[in-house]
Amino acid sequence: MDNKFETVIGLExxxxxxxxxxxxxxxxxxxxxxxxxxxxxxxxxxxGTLPVLNKKAVDYLxxxxxxxxxxxxxYSKFDRKNYFYPDLPKAYQIxxxxxxxxxxxxxEVETEEGTHKIGITRIHLEExxxxxxxxxxxxxxxxxxxxxxxxxxxxxxxxxxxxxxxxAQAREYLNYLKKTLEYLGVSDCNMxxxxxxCDANISLRPRGQEQFGTKVELKNMxxxxxxxxxxxxxxxxxxxxxxxxxxxxxxxxxxxxxxxxTISMRxxxxxxxxxxxxxxxxxxxxxxxxxxxxxxxxxxxxxxxRKNRFIKEYEIPEYDADVLTDSRELADLFEECVxxxxxxxxxxxxxxxxxxxxxxxxxxxxxxxxxxxQLLGKMLKMMDEDVISSKIAKTVFEEMFHTGKDPEKxxxxxxxxxxxxxxxLETIVENIIEENPDAVEDIKNGKDKAIGYLVGQVxxxxxGKANPQMVNQMFRDKISEL
Amino acid sequence: MKLYTRTLSDLKEMLVEERVKxxxxxxxxxxxxxxxxxxxxxxxxxxxxxxxxxLDEKDYEDTYLKGLPIAIKDNMxxxxxxxxxxxxxxxxxxxxxxxxxxxxxxEAGGIITxxxxxxxxxMGSSTExxxxxxxxxxxxxxxxxxxxxxxxAAAVAAGMAPVALGSDTGxxxxxxxxxxxxxxxxxxxxxxxxYGLVAFASSLDQIGPLARNVDDIALMMNVIAxxxxxxxxxxxxxxxxxxxxxxxDVEGYKIGIPNQYFEMDIDDEVxxxxxxxxxxxxxAGAKVEKVDVTGAEYALAAYxxxxxxxxxxxxxxxxxxRYGLRAEDANNLNDMFTETRQQGFGxxxxxxxxxxxxxxxxxxxxxxxxxxxxxxxxxxxDFDELFEEYDLIVSPTTPTTAFEIGxxxxxxxxxxxxxxxxxxxxAGIPAISVPCGFDNKGLPIxxxxxxxxxxxxxxxxxxxxxxxxxxxxxxxPDLEMEV
Numbered sequence: 008m009d010n011k012f013e014t015v016i017g018l019e020x021x022x023x024x025x026x027x028x029x030x031x032x033x034x035x036x037x038x039x040x041x042x043x044x045x046x047x048x049x050x051x052x053x054x055g056t057l058p059v060l061n062k063k064a065v066d067y068l069x070x071x072x073x074x075x076x077x078x079x080x081x082y083s084k085f086d087r088k089n090y091f092y093p094d095l096p097k098a099y100q101i102x103x104x105x106x107x108x109x110x111x112x113x114x115e116v117e118t119e120e121g122t123h124k125i126g127i128t129r130i131h132l133e134e135x136x137x138x139x140x141x142x143x144x145x146x147x148x149x150x151x152x153x154x155x156x157x158x159x160x161x162x163x164x165x166x167x168x169x170x171x172x173x174x175a176q177a178r179e180y181l182n183y184l185k186k187t188l189e190y191l192g193v194s195d196c197n198m199x200x201x202x203x204x205c206d207a208n209i210s211l212r213p214r215g216q217e218q219f220g221t222k223v224e225l226k227n228m229x230x231x232x233x234x235x236x237x238x239x240x241x242x243x244x245x246x247x248x249x250x251x252x253x254x255x256x257x258x259x260x261x262x263x264x265x266x267x268x269t270i271s272m273r274x275x276x277x278x279x280x281x282x283x284x285x286x287x288x289x290x291x292x293x294x295x296x297x298x299x300x301x302x303x304x305x306x307x308x309x310x311x312x313r314k315n316r317f318i319k320e321y322e323i324p325e326y327d328a329d330v331l332t333d334s335r336e337l338a339d340l341f342e343e344c345v346x347x348x349x350x351x352x353x354x355x356x357x358x359x360x361x362x363x364x365x366x367x368x369x370x371x372x373x374x375x376x377x378x379x380x381q382l383l384g385k386m387l388k389m390m391d392e393d394v395i396s397s398k399i400a401k402t403v404f405e406e407m408f409h410t411g412k413d414p415e416k417x418x419x420x421x422x423x424x425x426x427x428x429x430x431x432l433e434t435i436v437e438n439i440i441e442e443n444p445d446a447v448e449d450i451k452n453g454k455d456k457a458i459g460y461l462v463g464q465v466x467x468x469x470x471g472k473a474n475p476q477m478v479n480q481m482f483r484d485k486i487s488e489l
Numbered sequence: 490m491k492l493y494t495r496t497l498s499d500l501k502e503m504l505v506e507e508r509v510k511x512x513x514x515x516x517x518x519x520x521x522x523x524x525x526x527x528x529x530x531x532x533x534x535x536x537x538x539x540x541x542x543x544l545d546e547k548d549y550e551d552t553y554l555k556g557l558p559i560a561i562k563d564n565m566x567x568x569x570x571x572x573x574x575x576x577x578x579x580x581x582x583x584x585x586x587x588x589x590x591x592x593x594x595x596e597a598g599g600i601i602t603x604x605x606x607x608x609x610x611x612m613g614s615s616t617e618x619x620x621x622x623x624x625x626x627x628x629x630x631x632x633x634x635x636x637x638x639x640x641x642a643a644a645v646a647a648g649m650a651p652v653a654l655g656s657d658t659g660x661x662x663x664x665x666x667x668x669x670x671x672x673x674x675x676x677x678x679x680x681x682x683x684y685g686l687v688a689f690a691s692s693l694d695q696i697g698p699l700a701r702n703v704d705d706i707a708l709m710m711n712v713i714a715x716x717x718x719x720x721x722x723x724x725x726x727x728x729x730x731x732x733x734x735x736x737x738d739v740e741g742y743k744i745g746i747p748n749q750y751f752e753m754d755i756d757d758e759v760x761x762x763x764x765x766x767x768x769x770x771x772x773a774g775a776k777v778e779k780v781d782v783t784g785a786e787y788a789l790a791a792y793x794x795x796x797x798x799x800x801x802x803x804x805x806x807x808x809x810x811r812y813g814l815r816a817e818d819a820n821n822l823n824d825m826f827t828e829t830r831q832q833g834f835g836x837x838x839x840x841x842x843x844x845x846x847x848x849x850x851x852x853x854x855x856x857x858x859x860x861x862x863x864x865x866x867x868x869x870x871d872f873d874e875l876f877e878e879y880d881l882i883v884s885p886t887t888p889t890t891a892f893e894i895g896x897x898x899x900x901x902x903x904x905x906x907x908x909x910x911x912x913x914x915x916a917g918i919p920a921i922s923v924p925c926g927f928d929n930k931g932l933p934i935x936x937x938x939x940x941x942x943x944x945x946x947x948x949x950x951x952x953x954x955x956x957x958x959x960x961x962x963x964x965x966p967d968l969e970m971e972v
Contacts, residue, residue: 048586052806054579054687055566055588057720087802089849091826098805153810282849284858287692287799289721 012211012249014242015219016171020184022163022194023135023202024067029159030134031058031101036161038200042140042154050159052096057288060085064161065108065292067193068132069302071163072109074187074309075127079299083108085132085286090279093153094137102164104283107131108292114187115311116179125180126168135160157201163194169208169219174238181205181231186310190335198230205234210255211245220245221255225269228262237262241269313338321351330359336373343380348387357383361401365408377411378404386414398471399423427474429481432465435473436481439464440489450486458482492517494965497557497651498704504546504555511546511556515539518558518602522649529625531634531644533563534571535603552598553712559594560650562641563604564611565696566685567591570601574687575619576609578807578814578833588685589717590654590696597712605640605653609835610804611661611689613637614906615897618837623894626669627966628932632891635665635906641699642669648965652700652709656686658693659792660887660910663922666699667886667935670924670963672952673699674706675910677943678917679724682717688803690796691722693914701963703923703953707731710945726943734946737957740774745879749785750909755888762926762934763885769958770883770951780879783871785912787864792911793904794848794861801845807833840900865915872916876941881951884909886922886935913939921948923955924963933963 029036032049049056072079086104112127137155141148165184171177185196185203196203210222225241228234241260248255260269308316310332317328317338332338337358344354362383366373386403389395395403395418406417418424426432439461440447449457458479465478492500492514503509519541526532549556561567564574566584568591573579587595594601608618616624616639624639626632627647634643638655642665645653655662657675666673674697681696688694698709711732716725746767751760771777784791809815809829816828834842848857875882887906897903913920918939925936936955940948 048584051811053566053584053586053812054572054574054582054806055564055584055683055685056586057684057722059719059721089802089805091805091808093808093810093822096806096811098808099802280851282802282846282851282854284798284802284849284854287690287722288688 009246011214012246013214014172015169015210015212015222016174016177016238017169017208018167018171018177018180019206019208020165020167020181021204022071022165022184022188022196024064024161024163025192025194025202026061026063026067026161028061028063030061030064030132030161031159034159038202040156042152042156045156046158050096051155052098058101058286060289060292061161064132065294066302067161067191068108068130068163069294069299070191070193070306071165071188072112072130073299073303073306074191075109075112075114075130075165077109077112077127077130079109079294080106081295082106082291082293084291085289086283087286088281088283090281092136093151094139094155094158096137096155096158100134100136101286101289102133103131108294114180114183116176116183118173118176118179123170123172123176125170125176128166128168130163130165133162133164134158135162174235174242177207177238178231178235181234186333190307190310192307192335207234207238209238209241209245211242211249221257223255223257223269224259226259226261226272229264233262233264236267237269240267244269307335317341321345321355323351323355327352327355327359330363331355334373340373340378340380340383344383344387345380347381347384350387353387354383357387357404361404362408365405376408378408379411382407382411382414389414389418393425393427393474394418395423395425396471396473396475398466399425423472425474426469426472427477429477432473432478432481435465435468436478436485439468440482440485447486447489450482451489491648493521493648495651496701496705497554498702498708500557500651501555501708504557511544511549512541515541515544515558518649521647525627525647525649528630529627529643529647529649530622531605531624531640531647531649532560532603533573533575533606533619533621533640536570536601538569539600539602549598554594554597554599556598556600558602558650559599560603560605560641560644560653561591561594561601562607562638562653562655564607564656564687564689565591565654566687567601567604570604572604572687573621574610575607575621576833576835576838577620580620580814582813584685586685589682589719590713591685593713593715599712602650603644605638605644607640608637608661609838610687610800611637611656611658611694612800612837612841614660614664614903615892615894616640616643616665617894618835620835625894626891626932628670629891629930631893632932633668633894635668635887635891637661637665638673638699639665639668642666642671642673645669645671645699645701646966652698652705654696654709654713655699656689656694656696657910657914658689658695658796659914660907662697662699663886663910663913663920663935663937664906666922667924667933667937668891670927670933670935671699671701672703672706672921672923672956673697674710674921674945674948675913675919676710676714676945677724677919678914679722680728680919680943680945681713682715682720682723684717684719688799690799691803692799693792693796695914703921703949703956704732704735706921706952707735707949710949714945724943729946731946731949734950735953736950737954738774739770739951739954742770742775742881742951743879744770744775744777745780745875745882746777747782747785747882747884748779749782750884753888753908754905755885756890756928758928759885759887759889759934762928763883763936766925766936766955766959767883770955773954773958778879780875780882782875782882784864784868788868788912788915789904789908791861791864791868792907792915793844794857795865795915797841797845798849798858799845801842801849804834804838804842809833837900868912869916872912872918872939872941876918880940880947882939884937884939886910886937890928890930890932890934909937913937918942919945919948921952923952924961925955925959926961
């Protein structure tokens, strides 16, 4: 830690809200469609067209605001942010300027130094712009094409207070945001598809000084890791400038992932004057108590609350609760299964173990698997009832994971049923005793370990289907009779 | 029988009573257009898609407008028909969709016969700002028809269309109606959908009808007024059948005459004619009182700040990227933007974009835009208070009759032509201009009746009464002789 200087970081996060249709028209928001197919006269900004607000986008923003402890404005409005760019068909973006929908919130992140509170200045609703596609590299390209599919996708802009003190905290903040938004189901927060974008402001000031130092804006970071790296780089760069008594210039810098450094993009004087003014094509947005209350009631349980409940209600270790509540889907799977099979720790073991192992191995998302709580619960019951062994269970589980088939059916189809029939096992046990006189002798002499070896032989013979406890007991009985 | 001289209501009745065939109407109007249009130049584009041979009145029997022709200003989007806004920027632009009013006309069985000339992007008061050609006032061939809906007013006055739609941001329906001796109504803001109307100043723009009598205004309002889910500023309410208010009855009407308006620079003949009309209304049973209005002297300034501010943003989309004009051979993106806009926009449009950009700029916003909004609130509240006591406020529509083409070179002088009409847009109230006489040059004079929000029926009844009382019996300017 730098004893002399303190780092001050604020983040501006843009999140695409996962509504079916765009914010001001009925075009689909689906990602990855043929360029310019998700468009209409409205989102193309054709002369004479007018925006009509998608209420769902407002709902999602209010949900986000509530989850981040914000005040929801009973009266807010939209404004036009004016600038020229080919991906902006109206040459203005409909956004919110002085009266955002949500403000004055906060989140708490856990860091090595303890709980750290980060303020949320505001969250406002706006429309996304299109995307430029350059043939070849941008500087050598002979022409550029524009895809307006993304134009008009609803965005929430979440602006933090300059309360973040380290690059690691910035990452924690983003993790928290992502988790929360995914929990709410308002965004998939996929940075690769551009549904979450983040700019950062960073400055340094002598410890104890209240006034902020000259800030630099960082852009073009494509992962949480890149954001942390860019901030760390910039922190170092600014510190060096201070040490050399060089001036820090207020500017926008872009992160170059390949070169691992920030590069100056434009200075303060080149900044746009956006000439904001109230959007005359939309009426002010009034959210009455009922609307906000209705949304509040629909809010899902937030990750930290759910984690604590899991520890209390299911008596599972904090570590388990933490992992299980990492995503809403995982936590849902856990609870769904516990209602079916009331041994929370056992369920947790399976989800954290086999389930997550397969998810990682197959590079899948939790929601994409075929496993349900009912299926897993049923399988665990079959283990208890000695229908399958724990070894066979893993095979059954993997099959369920891929196909979503009923475990009973899998066991039946694949002939995996545990052999608990003493008559069937007797011949095998007797054969094994005959074939392994040395081991039998050892057991007689009190070397109990050898029983494990004999049981293993039976399991091998039965392809894992024999009931191991039963076989164990049978060996003990038979050998003592010898 | 010169069918082109008939009003929409007359033609409708004649069709219903089978006294005339739709073909005959179209033939008469085509004949008139052929004779008169070369002189008047009211149209930018005629709808070539109409096949008169295939026109079958049976198809329209059950419709409200019976297949009758309607002209519309060239700033309302028409699918498959050029919508130029009389600008080089959109000279070849064909919209892929219809404005809501266009759909409403079509659904009501009206046929759009052409797109009328206008001041470029509706910016102007004379139609001289059309990038293509000025339109000539049928009442005097060296006179402007007013603007910006000059083409619509001239087409109706010259008998080239029984009715037309215009748009009114600061007087663009009423002022040309007054100059051309026709009736023009600017409805309440929010009464008619703006969807598909190419925006000039979104918080002020409103579509309305121009016609040769008040009956036709009522008829057209029945067609175009109403909520539209595509326009958030449209108001969801039910409207009466406006034709039921075509009654010659002003008994008990309370009319306010604003002192401050009449203290302004107005032609004597205009003042006289308007006061005479007011006297006639009084005689017919209306109660007339002088009233004081607030903010009249600031209305024009506030208007030109708000309108240009919105325009600077609304017109930013014409950048050459997607449609319309694109400058050739630009070296880079910024050059393409700049060159396109340099070439595509006329002088007045550029002036207003610059004004609007200036008043919204950092450091000036509070002094201009914000202050103008305060004036707007003041004017609005003042009208609201007046209408608690009065049914109508009456003034001249314009301070002068039609001026000469090329006469007004100073933009500020031109802006002053809107002095009585802009407060109406600022307040969002409805107002109608009705012919009330002629000056000694034979040019029409118009009187403006202003009413409370969503009380168009009050205006229609008073305007209808005035029309009957004055009984001007306006004949057609004898244009055919001059061709």
